[in-house]
Amino acid sequence: MSATLLxxxxxxxxxxxDTVVRALDGVTVEARPGELIGIMGASGSGKSTMLLIAGLLEPPTDGAVYFRGECVSHPxxxxxxxxxxxxxxxxxxxxKANLIPFLSALDNVALALQIDDVPVAQARDYAHELLVELGLGHRVDNRPARLSGGxxxxxxxxxxxxxxxxxxxxxxxTAALDSVRSRQVMELFRTIADERQASVMVVTHDSRSIDLFDRVYEFSDGRILSENHSAAASTLVAR
Ligand SMILES: Nc1ncnc2c1ncn2[C@@H]1O[C@H](COP(=O)(O)OP(=O)(O)OP(=O)(O)O)[C@@H](O)[C@H]1O
Ligand SMILES: [Mg+2]
Structure with a gap:
């Protein structure tokens, strides 16, 4: 089976x-269904740039993005x-969560479905279900200002x-969260990968969650310094 993302x-x-900033300089990463992938590395090493390219929000100068084996991006x-x-x-x-401040938690989630032409009642039902699944069943009517960062x-x-x-x-x-809430969010991503068989790619500086990842790509100066499976990855932070 081909990777969800390559x-x-x-x-x-x-x-x-007169010069050129080489934000990325020949990077290959992939994520398969059910995988939680970590992207780590120093500030300025190209992590966000890679994610923007993977998310088709920026075109690469060179190289390609494949989705389920099909090329979806070229320069x-x-x-x-x-x-x-x-x-x-x-x-x-x-x-930052970037929620719409005047909408409830429920409507913030439902809106994403309504944009996709899902009828309002159905969108709100599914949004409710998702929020319950994520442990926010008691917070569905709160606006963002009445919710904690986590x-x-x-x-x-x-x-x-x-x-x-x-x-x-x-x-x-998880950059804006304390260590307990960071862990909860990272565990949530692990569950999403496991239960939905989604491919989840997370840029993080938080080495404490490294045990949850299937694979960690360590970036340095626009290149991949190392690619570690989770057992080996824990030694990466000890350096
Ligand atoms: N639009 C842009 N124009 C010019 N240079 C850019 C642009 N975007 C990123 N860069 C440069 O590319 C390099 C990689 O940036 P990037 O944001 O990908 O790093 P990062 O690994 O996400 O860093 P951080 O951990 O600080 O978020 C940096 O030197 C940055 O200054
Ligand atoms: Mg970044």
Missing amino acids: VEDARKHFPSG EADLDRLRDFRRRNIGFVFQ EQQRVAIARALANDPPLILADEP
Whole structure:
């Protein structure tokens, strides 16, 4: 079976005055169904750039993105035309939950379905189900300001899951959370990978959750320094 996501030999170069910033310089990563993949590395090593390319939000300067074996991106791809594809297939979670402040938790999640033409009642029922699944059944009517950071992030994850995407991409989703809530969110991603057989790729600086990952790609200067399976990955942080 082909990988849900394969980013192959991706480069991203930004012109900067007389020089070029090589944000990515030949990076290959993949995620298969049921896998939770970690992306780690120093600040500026290209992690977010890779995620933007994997999520079809930025075209690579060179290289390609394959989704279930099919090439979906090349340097000339029209990313606007990929919007529907993204909405159906990719769930995004960022460092900040970015919820709509005047909508309840339930409506924030339901909106993602309504945009996809799901009737309101059905959207709200499924949003409710998802929030219960994520342990927020008692918070469905709260607006974001009345939720803790961890709760807001779980609403954002519910929203990312609403369309049942086979691929979830998360960029430092726990950076604003304390260690207990970070762990809970990372465990949630593990469960999502296991139970939904989704492919989940998480950029994180949090080495404490490394045991949950199937594989960790360590980035350095736009390249992959190492690719570790979880047992080996725990030695990576000890260095
Ligand atoms: N739009 C852009 N224009 C110019 N340079 C960029 C752009 N986006 C990223 N870069 C540069 O590319 C490199 C990689 O950036 P990137 O944001 O991918 O790093 P990162 O690994 O996510 O870092 P952090 O851990 O701090 O989030 C950095 O040197 C950054 O300054
Ligand atoms: Mg980043």
